[in-house]
Amino acid sequence: MKILADKIGELLKNKTVDAVWGYCEGTQPFMMTPTYVESAASAAKLTFNHFCYHNLANYLRDLPDQKTAVVLKRCDLAAVNILLSEGQLKRENLYLLAMDCSSLIDQDKLAQHVSLDQKENWMVKNGKIYIKDQSIELEKIVYNKCFSCSYQELDNYDELIPFPDGIKKAQPEDDWLTEYESKSATERNAEWAALFEGCIQCFACRQVCPMCYCRTCIADKSSPRFIPKTIGAKENMVWQITRIMHLVGRCTGCGECERACPMKIPLSRLTQKMRRVVKERYNFTPGLTDDAAMFWGSYDDDDPEDFIFHPEKK
Amino acid sequence: MRPKWTPKIVGFFCQWCSYLSADLAGINRLIYPSNIRIIRIPCTGRIDPQFVLRALMNGADGVLVSGCHIGDCHYSAGNKYARRRIQVFKDLLDFMGFEPERFIMTWISAAESNDLVKVLTSFTTIITELGPQTQFTLSDTRSA
Numbered sequence: 001m002k003i004l005a006d007k008i009g010e011l012l013k014n015k016t017v018d019a020v021w022g023y024c025e026g027t028q029p030f031m032m033t034p035t036y037v038e039s040a041a042s043a044a045k046l047t048f049n050h051f052c053y054h055n056l057a058n059y060l061r062d063l064p065d066q067k068t069a070v071v072l073k074r075c076d077l078a079a080v081n082i083l084l085s086e087g088q089l090k091r092e093n094l095y096l097l098a099m100d101c102s103s104l105i106d107q108d109k110l111a112q113h114v115s116l117d118q119k120e121n122w123m124v125k126n127g128k129i130y131i132k133d134q135s136i137e138l139e140k141i142v143y144n145k146c147f148s149c150s151y152q153e154l155d156n157y158d159e160l161i162p163f164p165d166g167i168k169k170a171q172p173e174d175d176w177l178t179e180y181e182s183k184s185a186t187e188r189n190a191e192w193a194a195l196f197e198g199c200i201q202c203f204a205c206r207q208v209c210p211m212c213y214c215r216t217c218i219a220d221k222s223s224p225r226f227i228p229k230t231i232g233a234k235e236n237m238v239w240q241i242t243r244i245m246h247l248v249g250r251c252t253g254c255g256e257c258e259r260a261c262p263m264k265i266p267l268s269r270l271t272q273k274m275r276r277v278v279k280e281r282y283n284f285t286p287g288l289t290d291d292a293a294m295f296w297g298s299y300d301d302d303d304p305e306d307f308i309f310h311p312e313k314k
Numbered sequence: 315m316r317p318k319w320t321p322k323i324v325g326f327f328c329q330w331c332s333y334l335s336a337d338l339a340g341i342n343r344l345i346y347p348s349n350i351r352i353i354r355i356p357c358t359g360r361i362d363p364q365f366v367l368r369a370l371m372n373g374a375d376g377v378l379v380s381g382c383h384i385g386d387c388h389y390s391a392g393n394k395y396a397r398r399r400i401q402v403f404k405d406l407l408d409f410m411g412f413e414p415e416r417f418i419m420t421w422i423s424a425a426e427s428n429d430l431v432k433v434l435t436s437f438t439t440i441i442t443e444l445g446p447q448t449q450f451t452l453s454d455t456r457s458a
Contacts, residue, residue, distance in 0.1 A: 192410050234450055238450065242363065248402055248406075277402060300394075303401070305397055305401070309418035309437070311433050311437075
């Protein structure tokens with residue numbers, strides 16, 4: 001993507017920034033890899049396309065005290081906003097290059113149409129991807145999270161790079177939640193217990209999340225031990241419930257945890273549900289500005305309390 | 315031979331209101347079910363989801379959190395933070411298939427010992443009907 005590579009080369013040459021976090025071609029086809037560039041000469045390899053999955057906000061903590069530019073999708077910019085409002089990043093050390101992105105292509109969905117084992121030439125144009133001998137409409141293969149992006153209006157970047165050819169219209173979120181919530185407690189429990197039977201507590205979900213930055217994670221504390229070390233469905237659920245609770249009001253829905261999970265546990269369902277809870281009960285969307293009050297650190301006198309138990313009057 | 319199952323309920327009571335109401339119930343010789351194990355905490359704002367999960371992993375069949383009424387918190391706003399935290403936690407647990415009736419929160423002030431008795435009687439009946447909690451209870455040979 002020439003316009004991006006040129007822009008970054010210019011920023012490095014003029015010493016506006018000292019280093020850049022971006023994406024470049026990796027060893028796997030259909031997946032771009034994050035890369036860190038410090039010289040204008042290397043800027044040419046930086047690019048952006050519909051396969052840039054990684055959330056680069058995860059790499060921004062603990063950078064040296066210099067100016068770093070970073071290429072950000074919409075959900076990544078929201079994550080940077082959360083980190084800024086929590087005091088984890090210094091705004092003056094960042095140069096935010098926001099991509100005017102509106103969708104990523106889901107590899108699993110694309111793989112249903114085309115084999116992704118080898119590098120293939122592809123092109124996205126006019127709402128379709130042209131690959132091998134097929135043309136597939138983007139709406140069929142775009143990542144679920146992109147349909148309900150709440151971050152199209154973010155504007156606290158330093159520069160916006162146009163990125164054509166995504167799905168622009170907002171669509172309602174996948175209706176799996178309505179169907180799921182009609183199930184009984186026993187059915188739901190059984191469903192999650194079966195999924196968490198596969199969890200191996202590798203903590204990839206934790207490592208890949210920009211918001212999981214505690215120096216000593218609660219899962220690593222052994223005295224007292226909060227998260228059981230045994231691998232079993234119940235223990236794994238306790239771990240995930242703990243992680244989700246720590247992320248409520250801070251998760252921007254980038255979906256990296258689900259993509260990172262080696263056991264294919266649909267973690268984005270949990271994060272999506274909690275984003276809905278926060279939006280519907282408290283009218284809060286995380287990551288809209290870089291100085292918002294934190295969700296867990298605040299309360300409102302009007303917070304709902306219909307869950308408070310009252311015994312029946314006799 | 316294993317004795318017949320009776321519910322085990324863990325109660326987290328804030329020391330300024332609810333714990334005193336339990337004390338008052340004792341002084342007045344009020345009768346309430348003895349299935350509850352009361353744990354004193356300084357304020358409901360201290361409640362961490364870990365407390366509840368720990369109780370459940372160790373076999374608690376029900377968990378009760380009780381604190382001062384809104385506006386009466388000894389630390390001004392501890393119960394307001396708790397209200398938000400516990401509502402969200404309940405939503406998450408409900409989503410994962412945990413029966414919502416097993417985890418409740420009430421506001422009980424130091425003088426409301428009669429209300430405490432009502433809550434405990436009512437809650438114990440509900441838990442007895444629901445049966446043992448199995449979603450998070452780890453087996454007897456392992457500790458949480």
